[in-house]
Amino acid sequence: xxxxxxxxNTYYGAIYALKGIxxxxxxxxxxxxxxxxxxxxxTLLNTISGVVxxxxxxxxxxxxxxxxxxxxxxxxxxxxxxxxxxxxxxxLTVEENLRIGAYIVNDKEKIRSGYDRVYExxxxxxxxxxxxxxxxxxGEQQMLAVGRALMSDPEILLLDEPSLGLAPNYVTLIFDMIxxxxxxGVTILLIEQNANMALASSDRAYVIENGxxxxxxxxxxxxxxxxxxxxxxxxx
Amino acid sequence: MLIQxxxxxxxxxxxxxxxxxxxxxxxxxxxxxNFSHGAIYAFGAEMAMLTISLKFGVLPGILAAMILTGxxxxxxxxxxxxPLRKKKSPQIASLITTIGISNIITNLLIxxxxxxxxxxxxxxxQTTVTIGNIxxxxxxxxxxxxxxxxxxxxxxxxxxxxxxxAMRACEQNPKAANMMGINVNFVISFTFFLAGISAxxxxxxxSGYYQIVYPNMxxxxxxxxxxxxxxxxxxxxxxxxxxxxIVGVSESMAATFLGSTYRDSLAFIILIMVLIIRPHGLFGRxxxxxx
Ligand SMILES: Nc1ncnc2c1ncn2[C@@H]1O[C@H](COP(=O)(O)OP(=O)(O)O)[C@@H](O)[C@H]1O
Ligand SMILES: [Mg+2]
Numbered sequence: 001x002x003x004x005x006x007x008x009n010t011y012y013g014a015i016y017a018l019k020g021i022x023x024x025x026x027x028x029x030x031x032x033x034x035x036x037x038x039x040x041x042x043t044l045l046n047t048i049s050g051v052v053x054x055x056x057x058x059x060x061x062x063x064x065x066x067x068x069x070x071x072x073x074x075x076x077x078x079x080x081x082x083x084x085x086x087x088x089x090x091x092l093t094v095e096e097n098l099r100i101g102a103y104i105v106n107d108k109e110k111i112r113s114g115y116d117r118v119y120e121x122x123x124x125x126x127x128x129x130x131x132x133x134x135x136x137x138x139g140e141q142q143m144l145a146v147g148r149a150l151m152s153d154p155e156i157l158l159l160d161e162p163s164l165g166l167a168p169n170y171v172t173l174i175f176d177m178i179x180x181x182x183x184x185g186v187t188i189l190l191i192e193q194n195a196n197m198a199l200a201s202s203d204r205a206y207v208i209e210n211g212x213x214x215x216x217x218x219x220x221x222x223x224x225x226x227x228x229x230x231x232x233x234x235x236x
Numbered sequence: 237m238l239i240q241x242x243x244x245x246x247x248x249x250x251x252x253x254x255x256x257x258x259x260x261x262x263x264x265x266x267x268x269x270n271f272s273h274g275a276i277y278a279f280g281a282e283m284a285m286l287t288i289s290l291k292f293g294v295l296p297g298i299l300a301a302m303i304l305t306g307x308x309x310x311x312x313x314x315x316x317x318x319p320l321r322k323k324k325s326p327q328i329a330s331l332i333t334t335i336g337i338s339n340i341i342t343n344l345l346i347x348x349x350x351x352x353x354x355x356x357x358x359x360x361x362q363t364t365v366t367i368g369n370i371x372x373x374x375x376x377x378x379x380x381x382x383x384x385x386x387x388x389x390x391x392x393x394x395x396x397x398x399x400x401x402a403m404r405a406c407e408q409n410p411k412a413a414n415m416m417g418i419n420v421n422f423v424i425s426f427t428f429f430l431a432g433i434s435a436x437x438x439x440x441x442x443s444g445y446y447q448i449v450y451p452n453m454x455x456x457x458x459x460x461x462x463x464x465x466x467x468x469x470x471x472x473x474x475x476x477x478x479x480x481x482i483v484g485v486s487e488s489m490a491a492t493f494l495g496s497t498y499r500d501s502l503a504f505i506i507l508i509m510v511l512i513i514r515p516h517g518l519f520g521r522x523x524x525x526x527x
Contacts, residue, residue, distance in 0.1 A: 051414070070414075071414045072419045072420065073417075074415075074417075087412040088412070089405050089413075091408055092405065096404075099401060100416050103402065104417040152416075
């Protein structure tokens with residue numbers, strides 16, 4: 001397994017947010033985590049990345065224990081993060097935001113090819129290299145957040161609700177890009193409320209409810225499950 | 237007379253500007269007014285006095301004082317402020333901590349060096365240039381040159397280097413910076429180091445100018461420099477420069493034309509008036525003062 005989460009428990013003070021979560025992501029996969037608002041998806045991502053500390057359990061990445069690591073050490077290990085709410089640097093330009101994404105990279109040639117890769121995936125960003133990120137549209141900021149995470153040339157990308165609040169044409173574009181990035185060899189853990197799109201784009205999926213995994217399996221099977229159809233897909 | 241006072245004020249204002257950048261740099265990254273910065277400035281001046289007296293030369297002496305004071309800034313953050321950040325303490329806890337640190341530094345200086353005012357040797361040649369009825373001392377000219385040079389170096393660091401980019405990223409979104417591989421605590425240490433260096437240069441210049449040094453010298457100077465930073469727009473380096481110059485010139489004018497009783501208040505009157513018109517200061521950005 002590339003990324004394994006075992007019995008992960010997280011509290012916010014007295015709030016018990018993750019109650020023993022197990023998930024696995026294998027090299028090359030797109031795995032999605034779906035679940036309603038407040039289920040604990042972001043908490044799971046933040047606990048994996050060390051932004052929030054777990055009280056119990058273990059996270060391993062490529063067989064190395066990374067439980068409660070400092071977030072800044074993750075990039076060096078090959079983990080790229082596009083956080084919930086995009087979190088771009090509003091007063092830095094598009095190019096500077098991308099440069100920050102490659103902060104740990106020292107090889108100029110590698111940084112260059114990072115820009116090329118991102119601009120090829122998202123030509124809209126290329127037209128706006130000198131624009132302040134805060135003045136971009138929501139969709140463009142999302143592209144920037146994903147692009148920034150790619151700049152360190154990660155082996156796995158953790159994406160938290162990349163389609164949140166985007167116009168439908170952007171939603172399609174972002175999901176297409178995620179599949180394209182996966183084809184380039186990047187493993188993807190995708191957190192989504194847009195269960196339809198997420199399940200259609202993924203290999204496997206986990207359903208998170210109240211801080212627990214309530215269901216897991218092939219994305220197709222999950223999408224066809226009557227309970228999922230009813231609760232998350234607006235069907236049935 | 238007027239022009240003469242403007243020149244005197246500009247030289248003095250450069251000193252304030254160099255202290256003000258320390259407030260601005262730290263505020264930018266931590267959204268915290270570091271009230272120990274005035275004491276750090278005094279520490280820098282005292283260290284310069286000490287290291288220069290070791291007779292390795294003035295420049296090596298000041299350089300050593302810069303490093304010592306920069307390290308003091310790092311130590312203050314590591315020992316007293318970083319633990320508070322780790323515990324996500326309210327900002328008011330950090331604020332009172334910086335006030336406490338200020339008193340501790342001043343107190344230690346008094347214990348080890350004594351509270352009396354001592355003579356600081358001039359660092360530049362004592363010659364004076366006279367144009368018409370205005371006379372400018374070499375010290376004043378050099379104060380301006382050195383300050384502008386340091387300001388330029390700081391601007392280059394912040395806007396043209398990788399660590400400067402990291403400083404700006406941490407200033408805007410420390411959580412995201414951390415996720416992108418930036419060791420935010422290292423960047424904060426670096427910022428305290430820069431602030432300490434600038435304060436030492438200010439300390440050496442101003443002490444050399446007045447030829448006097450004492451542990452409490454940072455109190456009023458620190459407050460005025462803080463006023464200068466807010467006046468210019470805290471977080472902005474050009475703002476710190478402009479604010480410092482305004483405070484310096486107004487102080488010099490007040491002392492001459494209103495009498496020395498008004499020396500310390502005119503700068504604050506200007507500060508209040510500017511803030512009523514421009515709440516974020518002259519070069520202030522809305523985003524940065526919104527905590
Ligand atoms: N910083 C926080 N402090 C306290 N409680 C939080 C915090 N972040 C999230 N929570 C709580 O933890 C639970 C899970 O939230 P979250 O992980 O954000 O859910 P999701 O991403 O699935 O919408 C919710 O009950 C939420 O209110
Ligand atoms: Mg969430």
